[in-house]
Amino acid sequence: xxxxxxxxxxxxxxxxxxxxxxxxxxxxxxxxxxxxxxxxxxxxxxxxxxxxxxxxxxxxxxxxxxxxxxxxxxxxxxxxxxxxxxxxxxxxxxxxxxxxxxxxxxxxxxxxxxxxxxxxxxxxxxxxxxxxxxxxxxxxxxxxxxxxxxxxxxxxxxxxxxxxxxxxxxxxxxxxxxxxxxxxxxxxxxxxxxxxxxxxxxxxxxxxxxxxxxxxxxxxxxxxxxxxxxxxxxxxxxxxxxxxxxxxxxxxxxxxxxxxxxxxxxxxxxxxxxxxxxxxxxxxxxxxxxxxxxxxxxxxxxxxxxxxxxxxxxxxxxxxxxxxxxxxxxxxxxxxxxxxxxxxxxxxxxxxxxxxxxxxxxxxxxxxxxxxxxxxxxxxxxxxxxxxxxxxxxxxxxxxxxxxxxxxxxxxxxxxxxxxxxxxxxxxxxxxxxxxxxxxxxxxxxxxxxxxxxxxxxxxxxxxxxxxxxxxxxxxxxxxxxxxxxxxxxxxxxxxxxxxxxxxxxxxxxxxxxxxxxxxxxxxxxxxxxxxxxxxxxxxxxxxxxxxxxxxxxxxxxxxxxxxxxxxxxxxxxxxxxxxxxxxxxxxxxxxxxxxxxxxxxxxxxxxxxxxxxxxxxxxxxxxxxxxxxxxxxxxxxxxxxxxxxxxxxxxxxxxxxxxxxxxxxxxxxxxxxxxxxxxxxxxxxxxxxxxxxxxxxxxxxxxxxxxxxxxxxxxxxxxxxxxxxx
Numbered sequence: 001x002x003x004x005x006x007x008x009x010x011x012x013x014x015x016x017x018x019x020x021x022x023x024x025x026x027x028x029x030x031x032x033x034x035x036x037x038x039x040x041x042x043x044x045x046x047x048x049x050x051x052x053x054x055x056x057x058x059x060x061x062x063x064x065x066x067x068x069x070x071x072x073x074x075x076x077x078x079x080x081x082x083x084x085x086x087x088x089x090x091x092x093x094x095x096x097x098x099x100x101x102x103x104x105x106x107x108x109x110x111x112x113x114x115x116x117x118x119x120x121x122x123x124x125x126x127x128x129x130x131x132x133x134x135x136x137x138x139x140x141x142x143x144x145x146x147x148x149x150x151x152x153x154x155x156x157x158x159x160x161x162x163x164x165x166x167x168x169x170x171x172x173x174x175x176x177x178x179x180x181x182x183x184x185x186x187x188x189x190x191x192x193x194x195x196x197x198x199x200x201x202x203x204x205x206x207x208x209x210x211x212x213x214x215x216x217x218x219x220x221x222x223x224x225x226x227x228x229x230x231x232x233x234x235x236x237x238x239x240x241x242x243x244x245x246x247x248x249x250x251x252x253x254x255x256x257x258x259x260x261x262x263x264x265x266x267x268x269x270x271x272x273x274x275x276x277x278x279x280x281x282x283x284x285x286x287x288x289x290x291x292x293x294x295x296x297x298x299x300x301x302x303x304x305x306x307x308x309x310x311x312x313x314x315x316x317x318x319x320x321x322x323x324x325x326x327x328x329x330x331x332x333x334x335x336x337x338x339x340x341x342x343x344x345x346x347x348x349x350x351x352x353x354x355x356x357x358x359x360x361x362x363x364x365x366x367x368x369x370x371x372x373x374x375x376x377x378x379x380x381x382x383x384x385x386x387x388x389x390x391x392x393x394x395x396x397x398x399x400x401x402x403x404x405x406x407x408x409x410x411x412x413x414x415x416x417x418x419x420x421x422x423x424x425x426x427x428x429x430x431x432x433x434x435x436x437x438x439x440x441x442x443x444x445x446x447x448x449x450x451x452x453x454x455x456x457x458x459x460x461x462x463x464x465x466x467x468x469x470x471x472x473x474x475x476x477x478x479x480x481x482x483x484x485x486x487x488x489x490x491x492x493x494x495x496x497x498x499x500x501x502x503x504x505x506x507x508x509x510x511x512x513x514x515x516x517x518x519x520x521x522x523x524x525x526x527x528x529x530x531x532x533x534x535x536x537x538x539x540x541x542x543x544x545x546x547x548x549x550x551x552x553x554x555x556x557x558x559x560x561x562x563x564x565x566x567x568x569x570x571x572x573x574x575x576x577x578x579x580x581x582x583x584x585x586x587x588x589x590x591x592x593x594x595x596x597x598x599x600x601x602x603x604x605x606x607x608x609x610x611x612x613x614x615x616x617x618x619x620x621x622x623x624x625x626x627x628x629x630x631x632x633x634x635x636x637x638x639x640x641x642x643x644x645x646x647x648x649x650x651x652x653x654x655x656x657x658x659x660x661x662x663x664x665x666x667x668x669x670x671x672x673x674x675x676x677x678x679x680x681x682x683x684x685x686x687x688x689x690x691x692x693x694x695x696x697x698x699x700x701x702x703x704x705x706x707x708x709x710x711x712x713x714x715x716x717x718x719x720x721x722x723x724x725x726x727x
Contacts, residue, residue, distance in 0.1 A: 011480050014165075014166065016165055020056070020057075021474075021476035022162070022163060023162050024053065024056035024155075024471075025468050025472040026158060026468075027154040027158050028048070028056070029049075029467055035150070037464075041143050042502070043143040044144070045147065046130075046497075046501060047083070047145075047151070048147035048148070049151070049497060050126065051148040052154070052155055054127055055072060055079075055123045055152065055155055056123075058122045058123035058423075059121075059123035059124070060118075060119035061116060061223075063116070063223065064167035064168070065160055065165060066160070068159050073152065075152060078127075079152070080145050080149070082127040083131050083148060084145070085099060085103065085132075087132075087138060087141045088138065088141075090131060090132050090133060090135075091136040096132045096407065099128070100128070100129070100132060100396075101400035103125075104399040105392045105396035106392075107121055107128075108125070108392035108395050108396065109388060109389065112229075112377055112583075113228060114229060114230070114233065115228065116228070117228075118223075119222070125399070125418075125422055126422065129415050129418045132403065133406070171224055171226060172236070172286075173286070174211070174214050175236065175239060175240055176286045178208065178212045178243050179337070180279065181204065181207060181208035181212075182208060182246055182247055183276070184204050184208070184275075185204050185247075185254070186271050186330070187271075187272070188200045188204055189253050189254055189271060190272050193267075193268050193271075201254055205251065215243070227586070229377040230373065231344075231365055231366065232343075232344050234365040235340045235343035235344035235365075236344050238336070238340040238362065238363075239337050239340035239341055239344065242333050242337045244606070245333055246278075246330060246333050246334065246337065248610075249326060249330050249333070249692075250330070253323070253326055260320060261322075262316055263304075263681075264324075265307075266308060266324065267304070267327035267328075270303075270328070270330075271327055273296060273300035273331075274297065277292055277338055281338055284341065291342060291347050294335055294338050294339055294349070294350055297331060297335045298335060301331045304331065308324060309678045312678060313677075314674060314675050314677060314680070316674065318680070318683070318684060318687065321680060321683075322684060322687070322691075324684070325681070328685060329685075329689070332621065333613065336613070349363065354616070354619070354620055360572060362613075362616055380579065381580070385580060387427075387584050387587045394526060394530040395421075395425060397530065398522055399421055399422075401526070402418045402421055402519055405417070405518065406515075411514065412515075413511050413512065416511075416515035417516075417519040418519065419519070420515065420518075420523070421522060421523045423439070423483075424436065425526065426527070427587060428527070428532065430532075432527035435483055436520050436524055438483045438484030438487065441484055442483065442485060442486065442487030443488065443513055443516040445488045446487065446491030446509075447491055447495075450491060450492050450495035450496075450509040453496075460499065463500050470489060470493055474489030474490050477489050491512050491516075536588055538587075539581070539584040539588045539601065540652050540653065542580050542583075543584070543585075543652050544650070544652040545577045545653075547604070547648055548649040549573050549578075549608075550607070550612065550645050551642035551643075551645035551646045551649070553570045553574045553611050553615045554611060554641050554642045555570075556615075557570075557615040558634050558637075558686065561619070561627065561686060562628065562631050563624075563625060563627075564624040571612065571615060574608070578609060578612060585601055588601065599700060600700060603696065607693065607696035607700065610693060614693070615689075618685060622682050622685060622686075623679075626682065627679060627686075633670040636670060637668065637687070637690050638690065640667055640694075641690050644693075644694060644697050645693075648697060660700070661701060667694060672687075
């Protein structure tokens with residue numbers, strides 16, 4: 001039989017949930033008891049307790065304890081403003097409801113700025129909800145703010161000294177493992193080209209795939225992914241996405257064993273430099289070396305291009321030029337990786353060489369102030385097509401409707417209605433309905449127990465003694481036992497608190513049950529009306545738009561490189577829609593999906609990112625207008641790839657499984673020239689990019705049963721590690 005301690009450690013590794021529940025319990029009970037029984041101020045006591053609950057239990061603040069403590073202190077002025085607005089707007093039902101809608105939307109929407117803001121949203125909402133109900137008592141505002149301030153100060157101290165959580169390993173450690181493994185693989189590929197055997201490469205690839213998979217946001221602790229609007233997080237996300245693309249191309253090189261390529265020696269030399277730059281980047285990420293610069297990789301790229309130009313490839317079959325083009329792509333992406341890390345480290349970077357008409361470039365954020373980056377993120381997602389906007393509007397409407405109904409029907413303790421919405425409303429209607437039953441059953445059980453205590457008429461000291469024990473178990477019950485237990489115990493906690501603030505009888509438990517039922521009903525109705533599919537529904541549309549824009553990138557890039565056309569807005573537009581698609585995918589990953597879908601969303605998004613990244617390098621580095629003699633076959637090849645992107649995009653937008661699973665036509669059999677001199681290399685660069693995109697799209701459908709060959713399995717896994725590739 002499993003002991004309670006073993007069960008607890010199995011369900012709560014590191015006792016994170018228990019330690020957090022203990023901190024909140026100590027702070028809430030200490031603040032409440034001092035204010036209620038020592039100072040004799042019931043208003044201050046209520047805000048000391050609910051302030052601790054809001055920021056300690058309802059909020060999820062990521063990061064190590066010192067960072068969480070700083071975040072809590074930063075919430076002091078924000079909470080004071082929200083409590084003030086709630087108090088002043090409680091004089092009128094319309095004013096309180098309007099304030100609830102505006103502030104409910106604003107508080108939820110600012111979560112677009114990063115994980116810390118997302119984690120604070122639910123708790124911050126409570127700081128307005130609590131005072132926006134009658135009685136209208138501006139005279140108590142000072143005590144309310146004082147109680148909240150006491151809760152913040154005590155929580156801050158508790159985070160630092162009271163059973164502090166262990167600091168999670170930094171994200172840079174995981175990125176260092178992936179980049180370091182990439183360096184080893186690149187060196188092993190160069191060794192394999194030199195005939196030194198492929199055993200080391202075959203042994204390294206699976207390990208590097210595991211390291212890259214550890215970078216997935218779905219594999220990270222909450223809030224650890226670099227998802228904020230800060231310059232550093234933008235840079236780390238760009239570096240991680242580039243590393244994943246590099247790994248995919250490395251696997252392609254590992255499978256392409258063309259030792260007769262005319263530029264093999266130059267490609268091998270380039271790969272050695274790329275490997276060294278990746279190793280230096282990994283060392284810096286581990287804190288063991290200097291921040292690398294881009295001079296070395298830039299010089300290697302120049303030398304490679306010069307070496308290629310010195311060996312005219314006339315008469316050589318086009319397929320034999322692929323290896324050098326793939327190595328060149330690796331070099332360009334490694335330069336992007338190093339540049340991203342320099343931005344993350346606060347070091348200067350080379351000027352942006354993106355053509356003015358194709359800007360902003362990939363490092364558009366590098367020279368922007370932090371406030372401008374946050375403002376850009378807020379503006380970019382202020383659209384009904386953003387999942388952040390949808391979620392904020394859904395919650396704001398639900399809270400405003402709940403506030404209006406609570407006022408119209410004069411519900412006793414009506415703030416419980418809104419608190420229920422905060423805990424029950426989820427991004428999909430299915431998840432909201434799934435929480436409804438345990439919430440109601442748990443609340444009913446808790447209300448019956450609370451009514452029994454109130455009917456017995458036990459002394460108030462008994463409530464004070466019971467409160468910390470019930471609160472500790474209640475706050476730990478949610479993550480360990482489920483929402484039903486959490487609702488039951490929290491109902492009991494609230495009853496014990498209000499029984500100490502003012503005289504109460506069993507009707508208090510009855511009011512709690514009614515309010516929870518009303519709040520749950522409102523949450524279910526709003527969840528059914530407003531974007532009921534959640535991330536899944538928006539992801540189909542966002543990914544479809546991203547792939548359609550990627551098709552535009554393909555057509556435009558070929559026109560620019562082959563014909564010398566002026567770049568239009570295809571690249572900036574695809575970067576923008578790619579960021580919205582990534583936000584939708586992040587939400588999709590946070591939801592429950594009992595059945596696997598037909599679409600491999602990770603492979604779908606990496607196809608779009610591959611189109612954008614490859615186009616950026618081609619437009620920036622390839623001479624333009626020198627492939628006019630082969631515009632015909634290039635246009636046909638680009639049209640074929642673009643049509644495949646558009647075909648998948650249409651299938652996603654229409655949710656048409658038949659269209660997605662229907663076999664596609666083979667690529668066109670084109671007649672390529674072999675007498676263009678060194679421009680044949682540029683033609684090969686374009687063709688490698690187009691062929692890679694066609695290969696990416698072949699993996700959009702989720703993998704079916706059957707064990708692929710080991711090498712193919714590694715390539716398939718590499719194709720699927722790009723969730724969270726940056727824009």
